Amino acid sequence: MKVSTRGDYASRALLSLALHTDSSGPTSVHEVAERTGLPQPYLEQILLALKGAGLVRSKRGVGGGYTLARPPKEITLAQIVAAVDGPIVAGDFGEPHENGACEHEGQCVLLTVWSEVGQHMRSHLNSYTLSEMVDRARGTKSLKLDSSMEHTHSPITGEPNARPEVESA
Amino acid sequence: MKVSTRGDYASRALLSLALHTDSSGPTSVHEVAERTGLPQPYLEQILLALKGAGLVRSKRGVGGGYTLARPPKEITLAQIVAAVDGPIVAGDFGEPHENGACEHEGQCVLLTVWSEVGQHMRSHLNSYTLSEMVDRARGTKSLKLDSSMEHTHSPITGEPNARPEVESA
DNA sequence: CCAGACTCACGTCACCCACTAAAGAGGCTA
DNA sequence: TAGCCTCTTTAGTGGGTGACGTGAGTCTGG
Numbered sequence: 009m010k011v012s013t014r015g016d017y018a019s020r021a022l023l024s025l026a027l028h029t030d031s032s033g034p035t036s037v038h039e040v041a042e043r044t045g046l047p048q049p050y051l052e053q054i055l056l057a058l059k060g061a062g063l064v065r066s067k068r069g070v071g072g073g074y075t076l077a078r079p080p081k082e083i084t085l086a087q088i089v090a091a092v093d094g095p096i097v098a099g100d101f102g103e104p105h106e107n108g109a110c111e112h113e114g115q116c117v118l119l120t121v122w123s124e125v126g127q128h129m130r131s132h133l134n135s136y137t138l139s140e141m142v143d144r145a146r147g148t149k150s151l152k153l154d155s156s157m158e159h160t161h162s163p164i165t166g167e168p169n170a171r172p173e174v175e176s177a
Numbered sequence: 178m179k180v181s182t183r184g185d186y187a188s189r190a191l192l193s194l195a196l197h198t199d200s201s202g203p204t205s206v207h208e209v210a211e212r213t214g215l216p217q218p219y220l221e222q223i224l225l226a227l228k229g230a231g232l233v234r235s236k237r238g239v240g241g242g243y244t245l246a247r248p249p250k251e252i253t254l255a256q257i258v259a260a261v262d263g264p265i266v267a268g269d270f271g272e273p274h275e276n277g278a279c280e281h282e283g284q285c286v287l288l289t290v291w292s293e294v295g296q297h298m299r300s301h302l303n304s305y306t307l308s309e310m311v312d313r314a315r316g317t318k319s320l321k322l323d324s325s326m327e328h329t330h331s332p333i334t335g336e337p338n339a340r341p342e343v344e345s346a
Numbered sequence: 347c348c349a350g351a352c353t354c355a356c357g358t359c360a361c362c363c364a365c366t367a368a369a370g371a372g373g374c375t376a
Numbered sequence: 377t378a379g380c381c382t383c384t385t386t387a388g389t390g391g392g393t394g395a396c397g398t399g400a401g402t403c404t405g406g
Contacts, residue, residue, distance in 0.1 A: 009180055009258065009298070011268045012394065016287055023283040036351065045281035050396050056353075068352045069404025085290070089178065099180045112214035114192040117314045118185055121254070121305060128301055129178070136290060145286045182364065205382070219365050225384070237383045238373030 014092040018054050019141075020044050022063065022088060026080045026142050034066070034073030054092055061091030080142055086133035096133065098125040183261040187223050188310075189213045191232065191257060195249045195311050203235070203242030223261055230260030249311055255302035265302060267294040 024044050025035055037055060041048035055074055058064045063083060064074045076083070090096050104119035193212050194204055206224060210217035224243055227233045232252060233243045245252065259265050273288035 009178065009184075009262060009265055009267070011178055011291070013270070013396095014394080015178075016268055016270055016291070019287050019290075020281075020283045023286065027282065034351095038351085043282045044284070047396065049398080052352080053354090053396095066352065067404085068350095068402080070350045070406075072351045072404075074352090085294075093178060096178055098178070099185055101182070101185055112189075113196065113212045114189045114310070114314050115213070117192065117310055118188050120313075121188075121310065122180070122185070125254075125302065125305075129298065132294065132297055136294075141283070141286055141290065144289075145283050181362095207382090216365065218367080221383080222365095222385090228383095235383060236373085237371085237381085239375070239381050241373075241382050243383090 009098075011089055012093055014054055014057075015089040017044075017046050017051060018058055018088050018092045019085065020046065021051060021055060022058065022076070022083065022138055023141050023145060025064070025074060025076050026138050027145060029076060029080075033071065034075045036073040039073070057092045058088070061087070063087060063091055076138075080139035081137055083138040084134045085136035086130050088138075089133060096126060096130050098122045098129060178267075180258055181262055183223055183226075184258040186213075186215050186220060187227055187257050187261045188254065189215065190220060190224060191227065191245070191252065191307055192310050192314060194233070194243060194245050195307050196314060198245060198249075202240060203244045205242040208242070226261045227257070230256070232256060232260055245307075249308035250306055252307040253303045254305035255299050257307075258302060265295060265299050267291045267298060 021040050021044060024040050028035060028043075037048060037052050040046075040055075041051050044051075055064060055066075059066055059074075063077055065077045066072070066074050086096060099122040101119060101122065104116050104123055110116040190209050190213060193209050197204060197212075206217060206221050209215075209224075210220050213220075224233060224235075228235055228243075232246055234246045235241070235243050255265060268291040270288060270291065273285050273292055279285040
């Protein structure tokens, strides 16, 4: 029921990329590692995975580095986490069997429940975009989180606001 | 991002208990294991954990076994999963620091995001009650899932309906 | 050609999950 | 009281995997 450090690191790396996307040209892994405080060799393979998922582009050689492949508005938490941690599900106990008999009591009931929960988590994580997190980072840059809380997600209490529920996979 | 088998097994065991709560008297671990097809010794320690969390009561000796400690309407998935898998969070990277400076770029932004996501998962899992799952198990008992889809949660697409959002911990 | 960058293939260390094994302790019946 | 049934507790184990480290490639620009 947790995201691994890979998911967290990947998000922070992409957030760092998004925050410095103005400085014309790619950002090296070394630079990202320094700014985010993440272990560089680990970060390298994470960025590789993000590249494999098509979230970043890379350029080799001197002056090379990584760049966001899409505008931050089109990158969601669900995509990031799924890229490095595999598909977002709430338990991989197989698919809910539909036609044949359920071998054991309550098994298929739980299977459909887990499937629903996974679906819900995906759509919720899809509601967090990278650009929103950029806004947050800029907003709380000088560490004032007193009254600037009119974000898309209410921070502590209650429900996230209704929104278009983008779904990907 | 997944629940372990413990969470699944615990839910199935409790569902089994709830389904046979009429037959006057506790249900033995052996019986539950047989009905659900779960490994008995493993199931034993899971039930122990559920007892520690106050979800079931136990009675020893001949004719002993386990009983639900509360009516099924007051037992939610969040409670079950939290009892056997620990608190429901979306990543345990510490609390979002509020006063001091964020050591690294975007760190506290992600921390608050994970905290929000965890909160959201908890309230969503809290919306599944054991009695609802009993209804589902009874409804699809003879394996017809064609048109009996007016459950509280829509099964595949879309949002769960608005509801009182019980929160526990 | 060379230095700076990404790329790739291992290695490893420790922790945790799923499960087994075995002995103990309480409680009911005879 | 004996004896069985059930829960209770503790230990242990095998496999997997998460989080890195290491080192050798490979590409690119000057």
